[in-house]
Amino acid sequence: MDSNSSPSNTISVFSTFTSPFENSPRSDGDTNPSQFRKPLSLWPGMYHSPVTNALWETRSQIFERLLDPPVDFPPQSELLTKTPSQSRTTILYNFSSDYILREQYRDPWNEVRIGKLLEDLDALAGTISVKHCSDDDSMTRPLLLVTASVDKMVLKKTISVDIDLKIAGAVIWVGRSSIEIQLEVTQLTNGKIDASESIALTANFIFVARDSKTGRAAPVNRLSPETEREKLLYAEAEARNKLRKSKGGDGRKEIENGEVNRLEALLAEGRIFCDMPALADRDSILLRDTRLENSLICQPQQRNIHGRIFGGFLMHRAFELAFSTAYAFAGLMPYFLEVDHVDFLRPVDVGDFLRFKSCVLYTEFENADQPLINVEVVAHVTRPELRSSEVSNRFYFTFTVRPEAKAMNNGFRIRKVVPATEEEARRIQQRMDAESL
Numbered sequence: 001m002d003s004n005s006s007p008s009n010t011i012s013v014f015s016t017f018t019s020p021f022e023n024s025p026r027s028d029g030d031t032n033p034s035q036f037r038k039p040l041s042l043w044p045g046m047y048h049s050p051v052t053n054a055l056w057e058t059r060s061q062i063f064e065r066l067l068d069p070p071v072d073f074p075p076q077s078e079l080l081t082k083t084p085s086q087s088r089t090t091i092l093y094n095f096s097s098d099y100i101l102r103e104q105y106r107d108p109w110n111e112v113r114i115g116k117l118l119e120d121l122d123a124l125a126g127t128i129s130v131k132h133c134s135d136d137d138s139m140t141r142p143l144l145l146v147t148a149s150v151d152k153m154v155l156k157k158t159i160s161v162d163i164d165l166k167i168a169g170a171v172i173w174v175g176r177s178s179i180e181i182q183l184e185v186t187q188l189t190n191g192k193i194d195a196s197e198s199i200a201l202t203a204n205f206i207f208v209a210r211d212s213k214t215g216r217a218a219p220v221n222r223l224s225p226e227t228e229r230e231k232l233l234y235a236e237a238e239a240r241n242k243l244r245k246s247k248g249g250d251g252r253k254e255i256e257n258g259e260v261n262r263l264e265a266l267l268a269e270g271r272i273f274c275d276m277p278a279l280a281d282r283d284s285i286l287l288r289d290t291r292l293e294n295s296l297i298c299q300p301q302q303r304n305i306h307g308r309i310f311g312g313f314l315m316h317r318a319f320e321l322a323f324s325t326a327y328a329f330a331g332l333m334p335y336f337l338e339v340d341h342v343d344f345l346r347p348v349d350v351g352d353f354l355r356f357k358s359c360v361l362y363t364e365f366e367n368a369d370q371p372l373i374n375v376e377v378v379a380h381v382t383r384p385e386l387r388s389s390e391v392s393n394r395f396y397f398t399f400t401v402r403p404e405a406k407a408m409n410n411g412f413r414i415r416k417v418v419p420a421t422e423e424e425a426r427r428i429q430q431r432m433d434a435e436s437l
Contacts, residue, residue: 010090013051013101050101051091051120052312055127080135081222084230087132087181088170091124096164105161109402112159114336115316115323117185117201122147122312124169125181125205126304132171132179133209133220143218144210146347147311148178151240153203153339157187164188172204172230173237177217179207180237203339204237266425270418284416287424290360292325295382298352309348314379315339318356318395322375325358326399330373330414333405340374340396340435348381348392355380355389360417361396362428371414373399374431396431 095102107113129145159165169183185201211218225231270287273280296317304310319336326334348354357378364372379393406412419425 009088010092011054012092012094013054048123048310048313049116049119050104051093052123052310055091055120055123078135079219079221081224082132082171083224083226084170084172085226087128088168089124089128089131090166090168091120093165093167095161102161107161110161112161112165114155115319117159118315118319118339119310119312120167121153121183121185121203122150122205122310122315124167124183125203125207126311128169128171128181129179129207132174132223135221141212143220144212144215144306145179145207146210146308147344148206148208149344150315150339150342151204151206152341153201155201155337157198157200159185159187159200171223172225172233173241174220174223175241176219177209178241179209179220180241181205181207182233182237262429263422263425266419266428267422269416270420270425273418274420281416283413284418287359287361287417287419287428290325290329290417291358292321292328293355293357294321295353295355298348298350298354300350303350307350309350309352309354311344314344314348314393315342315395318342318358318377318379318393319397321356321358322377322395322397323399325360325375325377326373326397329360330399330401332401332412334373334399335402337372337398337400340398340431341394342396343394344392345394346381346390346392348379353382353384354392355382361431362417363414365414369403370400373401373414375399376427376431 093101093105095105105112105116126145126147130142133143133145164187166186166188167183168186169181171179172182173180181204183203183205184199185203186198187200209218209220210216223234225234269281269284273284273286294317298309302309302313319339323334323336357380359376361374361376363374375397377393377395377397378391379395380389381392382389401412401414417428419428
């Protein structure tokens with residue numbers, strides 16, 4: 001990722017929140033500052049992190065028509081060709097000088113709260129996608145851009161909350177109606193960008209474009225990579241897209257026809273727990289015994305500027321539950337390593353009854369010093385009056401345990417997780433296969 005972002009594409013974030021009654025002229029043309037008022041659709045940003053608030057402010061200032069899309073206007077008639085630099089955006093967290101901002105992001109280990117960072121990453125990716133898809137024509141209706149999935153997000157080093165932080169991102173690939181955005185989180189050195197700074201976290205978001213009137217897939221502006229680095233990222237993203245398409249058709253057939261023995265092996269130990277519990281291996285545990293769950297009614301404060309529940313909020317809540325699940329399972333404080341994958345299968349609306357269900361899907365012991373705990377979180381939109389429940393999101397997280405916590409507990413061990421049903425065995429097998437690719 002090119003670290004040289006132009007000043008106009010750099011967003012500095014501070015802890016101060018702006019009142020929704022300031023800095024926006026009234027519709028009747030009155031410019032009296034005391035009478036200024038922001039559009040109602042901007043208010044949701046106030047209830048999220050200051051970074052999300054700043055990003056939504058920026059998005060609305062550049063593309064005000066997104067707040068009240070002119071659905072009767074025609075769609076974009078001619079696709080543009082844009083470069084990655086035109087969508088590149090950078091966020092700066094002034095942790096070293098802004099005490100209040102620092103405290104908003106601090107976790108118990110003096111590091112950045114990962115859940116809040118996930119919110120900000122989703123908000124930044126959304127702003128970048130809007131920049132790329134804009135045609136700068138106020139007489140066409142804008143596209144509706146939604147998060148489809150998040151590819152592997154890897155934490156490469158701890159992120160301190162006492163040092164300034166930077167997130168930079170740009171569009172790296174486009175298909176007909178889909179966009180891939182890569183984000184890089186770096187910790188600044190003495191507030192300066194230099195060659196010695198290292199990447200702390202990388203993330204790839206996939207967005208899809210929909211016509212805001214018909215809801216159907218809509219074409220997006222083309223991408224023309226310029227630098228060798230941009231061309232390489234484009235080629236890698238193209239390969240990932242082809243792999244995703246190939247997995248869609250043949251993957252399930254392979255599991256159904258050629259993986260019976262693996263399923264049986266996974267189920268063998270679980271059957272002992274179910275049929276002869278007194279003889280079961282005490283170093284193993286049934287998957288169902290690792291489950292946690294929480295639920296909530298989705299509130300207006302959790303919506304985005306389009307009126308739907310903000311995807312970053314969902315990732316934040318899923319992460320907190322996954323962290324708690326790993327903690328209760330390991331008996332020691334977990335340490336986050338990566339988001340393996342996130343699927344956004346359907347939108348979540350204000351007023352929806354949302355249930356998050358988590359479990360430890362499987363554990364890995366290849367590295368004795370860093371055993372892995374793989375946690376699945378599934379979000380269900382439940383409608384009691386209709387007696388229905390649909391999956392809206394699937395999240396997969398990987399944790400280990402903190403070295404300092406492990407060092408203080410000589411009797412520490414992590415159990416092997418085994419399935420009790422064929423459905424559980426399939427879920428484990430499919431996730432392991434996805435991770436091996």
